[in-house]
Amino acid sequence: MLMNNYSRADVGFVRGDGAILWDDSGKDYIDFASGIGVCALGHSHKGVAKVIAKQAKTLLHTSNLYNIAPQAKLANKISNLLGGGYELFFANSGAEANECAIKLARKYGYSNGKKSEIISLKNSFHGRTIATLAMTGQDKFHPDEFGAYPDGFKFYDSIDEIITNLNENTAAVIIELVQGEGGINPLDKDKVQNLAKILNQKDILLITDEVQCGVYRTGEFVTSKLYDITPDIITFAKGLGNGVPISACATRKSIFSPGDHGSTFGGGFLVTSVAEYVLSELETLKSSGKLNKTIAKFEKNLEKLVSKNSDIFEKRVGIGLMQGIVVKDVEFLAKIVAKSLECGLLILRSGKDTLRFLPPLNLSKKELKEGFIRLNLAINKAKK
Ligand SMILES: Cc1ncc(COP(=O)(O)O)c(C=O)c1O
Incomplete structure (x- = not known):
């Protein structure tokens, strides 16, 4: 039996590839957390x-x-x-x-x-x-x-x-x-x-x-x-x-x-x-310039998300691929993280009021796009 020192979500992953993880039921997740900023080159890098x-x-x-x-x-x-x-x-x-x-x-x-x-x-x-x-x-x-x-x-x-x-x-x-x-x-x-x-x-x-x-x-x-x-x-x-x-x-x-x-x-x-x-x-x-392009794209997507949801979001914060969104209502924070998991997206929280994003640095365009589709979905579900 393990010590009771972590509060864990009830999910376990069995496989990964790039920014994608699969749980033991075969469901896939886009990983915008990389562990907690660890897997900079994504999962199972050849x-x-x-x-x-x-x-x-x-x-x-x-x-x-x-x-x-x-x-x-x-x-x-x-x-x-x-x-x-x-x-x-x-x-x-x-x-x-x-x-x-x-x-x-x-x-x-x-x-x-x-x-x-x-x-x-x-x-x-x-x-x-x-x-x-x-x-x-x-x-x-x-x-x-x-x-x-x-x-x-x-x-x-x-x-x-x-x-x-x-x-x-x-x-x-x-x-x-x-x-x-x-x-x-x-x-x-x-x-x-x-x-x-x-x-x-x-x-x-x-x-x-x-x-x-x-x-x-x-x-x-x-x-x-x-x-x-x-x-x-x-x-x-x-x-x-x-x-x-x-x-x-x-x-x-x-x-x-x-x-x-x-x-x-x-x-x-x-x-x-x-x-x-x-x-x-x-x-x-x-x-190669790829990292800077991904950073610019990720930031742009976050800015769009913040302006589209100005009722719940205060502002985008962060540098590079260490990004956050400050949430107006703290209770909403846990809800968005939980709904994201349901929608197949891993994101983190930081401090009292911030959603945290630490995606792999070699995130592909496809993974980025799919991650934001799921994030939008999760936010809409959290608002209901
Ligand atoms: C800025 C900073 N320093 C130190 C640590 C501790 O690192 P570790 O958990 O690997 O001991 C962390 C972990 O989150 C961190 O973010």
């Missing part, structure tokens, strides 16, 4: 399957006590995609990538005047381990029953407030450039750039949590590029492995020494060879 099979037949695991060639290759690839000069650590989940970022920030802060405080935004989400919960700003993630939480994390409502509260004990500031769990909220570009400038002057590290918004989700390899900033630390997960569990923490400061951090499974042969392949495919998708 190239991914080939890399997995090849690596499984060659070598799966040795431990991080020895050189792992695909891990080193992936590290170089990510650093190059970031413009060069980054060191990488690989782990298995977004929370673990952020744990690495916390340790980097703490060690860097310690050696620069024993600074240990890490500041985040109130509406943030950074993971489910005890430390990343403590770093998550939303109060609902700090119930008393999971206490005591580790010290050293502060939250503020806005970037302006963060800047006002920087102090001699601040080691780092962590932000999601597009908040993913607290509603789909892109941060203001000018304010982020100002924050980056001030942190740089004060030698306080800037960490961008790109676990959800990174790996081309917003149209560029990292959302930091769209914001024209160069973070000291960037964390990745979700879309990096297309479903194999891999996360990464990149830093442009050399901070760790041997023994400072580690992971048994992190950066193994299988996941790093898959991630290398996934990144190559996504680079091609981007350079």
Whole structure:
């Protein structure tokens, strides 16, 4: 029997192909969620399957006590995609990538005047381990029953407030450039750039949590590029492995020494060879112009949907293929998600009042069209 920690819809999938999933009764669904932003190349991608099979037949695991060639290759690839000069650590989940970022920030802060405080935004989400919960700003993630939480994390409502509260004990500031769990909220570009400038002057590290918004989700390899900033630390997960569990923490400061951090499974042969392949495919998708075309089309369809249903929808929000629709009546939100499932469409919710769309980045025109047909149907049914 499973632990009672998820509230699940009563459906189970047995097969997938691209953006389509089939349940155990044979019903098909268009997947506008990709897990939760994970399957960037869609389901059962033939190239991914080939890399997995090849690596499984060659070598799966040795431990991080020895050189792992695909891990080193992936590290170089990510650093190059970031413009060069980054060191990488690989782990298995977004929370673990952020744990690495916390340790980097703490060690860097310690050696620069024993600074240990890490500041985040109130509406943030950074993971489910005890430390990343403590770093998550939303109060609902700090119930008393999971206490005591580790010290050293502060939250503020806005970037302006963060800047006002920087102090001699601040080691780092962590932000999601597009908040993913607290509603789909892109941060203001000018304010982020100002924050980056001030942190740089004060030698306080800037960490961008790109676990959800990174790996081309917003149209560029990292959302930091769209914001024209160069973070000291960037964390990745979700879309990096297309479903194999891999996360990464990149830093442009050399901070760790041997023994400072580690992971048994992190950066193994299988996941790093898959991630290398996934990144190559996504680079091609981007350079061919296909990704930008899909983004434009998806956005246009959402805009149309919002203006057609202005009685229930407030506005479209988001960047790239990390999109949302703010709903006027919160009760309507759950209804639309449920009706979508009935109509064969997977969508998500985010925050209190936002429908969330994280489709595969290689979504075909046909899948996109069919997904919006089903979404229209679901909205009409929800209105009845
Ligand atoms: C921005 C952000 N950071 C961290 C995490 C935690 O990632 P994981 O669930 O892989 O630990 C998430 C997950 O949704 C996320 O959206």
